[in-house]
Amino acid sequence: MRAEAHTSRHKQAIRHAPPRHAACNSLLRRETGEQALHRWSKLSTMTSALATPRSERGTPPTDRASRIRYEPAALFCQDLMSETSPRLFIVSPHFDDAVFGCGALLASHPDAAVCTVFAAPPEQDMQTEWDGKAGFASAYESMRARTIEDNHALAVLETIPVRLPFRDAQYHDSPSVSKLAATLEETIYGSTANTLLMPLGLFHDDHCLVFEACCEILPRMSHLEWFAYEEAIYRQIPGLVQQRLVDLAERGIVATPASPSTDHAPDHERQTLLKREAVCAYESQLRAFGPHGYDDVFASERYWRLTVDRQHRHRH
Template identity: 65%
Template sequence: MSETHPRLLILSPHFGDAVFGCGSLLATYPDTAVCTVFAAAPEYDVHTDADALCGFDTAHEALRARMLEDDAALAMFDAIPIRMPFRDRQYLDPPSLSTLTAALEEAIYGSTANTLLMPLGLYDADHALVFDACCELLPRLAHLTWFGYEEAFHRARPGLVQTRLVDLAGRGIVATPARPDIRHTLDPARQVLAKHDAVCVYASRLHSYEADGGDLLAPERYWRLDVTRHAGARRVDGPHAARRSPTL
């Protein structure tokens, strides 16, 4: 762990993922930067089943609403929003791994963070792409402190976390249960309350996840990630790693 106070950057594939997966942590770290990767609308307005499931008629309407929700939720934590110019997979224009990796590296250096939190990429294909890009970066940015967070909704699916841990080991990355150091913090009950209030702001996403909403306030789980040898030697894809969940 860095000897200085952690300056956090959380990588959030979509609007809300950082709050859903790390909201209690955000409540203890004002001024955390939250970088939403797939934050851009498609060039031409389109209608998708995923957006319709969340109550939207068009993609542009969906992105405007989600950005407003995200602004309001992050403001509750005094978090700093960063938005990247990439479109998620439902709009049929995802970035290449190399393009995303380069952009993430630039965003990380621009944030001045010394502690990075990346999604484990457990189920959704967009999450998996962010995970792969982070694994490309981790060996050459090993002077920073890295954590993986288990994404809400997907972390409870049988075998997904275990498969991802095997994948990390194959890349030369050791995952150890841990979380960023907390020196001055809210008590756990107040952390959960703060997270609950922020989660409720994402009305459009909660509409589509109604059946699994109980997972949102389950204890958050983090893994300290350290490189033991040259990464990238082997990749293990679980049975659901490349699948896409029905909503953003």
């Protein structure tokens, strides 16, 4: 009976999925009902693991290496990544940033992890200008809908969602750089990733905050391969990318144009189709950006390999 109810809920979820943007309909890939149900079942298992109350996970041990699995985001990473062994870990400020900036890359790396930093609603409900543009009457309504949109987008790309308990700047409760850096570092340690992608930190306060936190932990985790991705839409602002590259150099971090490697030849047509379908899942955000405000998300993705200049750090 329980299994039947579980299956029924997923069928309803698929049936009531949010409508896709009209411009995307002709480019969507075809899949059977069984395939869609499988993706939703997999996603539900991941989400329920993250939602398990702390009281049901036992008493955290005192040593750091063991304690990591009791933290919500780290629990999610360790329990699920050990099963699927993703190697790519993408830090996404908001629900849509990783897909907008790295969707084609994700399409060729199934079971990569996308870590959304600002995934929590505000403590008190409120109304904001951006949520209003996206079609929402309140922050709570917005976060519920955006989480569902993100579930759809990441399921299209067969990507594992990891969500941190921080709040968007528009909700007036941003974490400190040090607190965010500590949480990110512990979450990454709990994963099996060997390649990290961080935002270049363009324009938006939340993006800049995530950039600062990543720059803080990069030297301590330089045994991993690091890349920065140019955030779609914001990278169009003249001079912004160049300013950030100068900033990285001043921090002793060398940025070289490069893309993360893949173990097979990419199917560019498939990558394009899957990214477009995933992007179209974020219907509320496309509405907020306006009819042509998000065209840049379909342009070529750009990445920078990041390495620590040890001589620079020694001099300073």
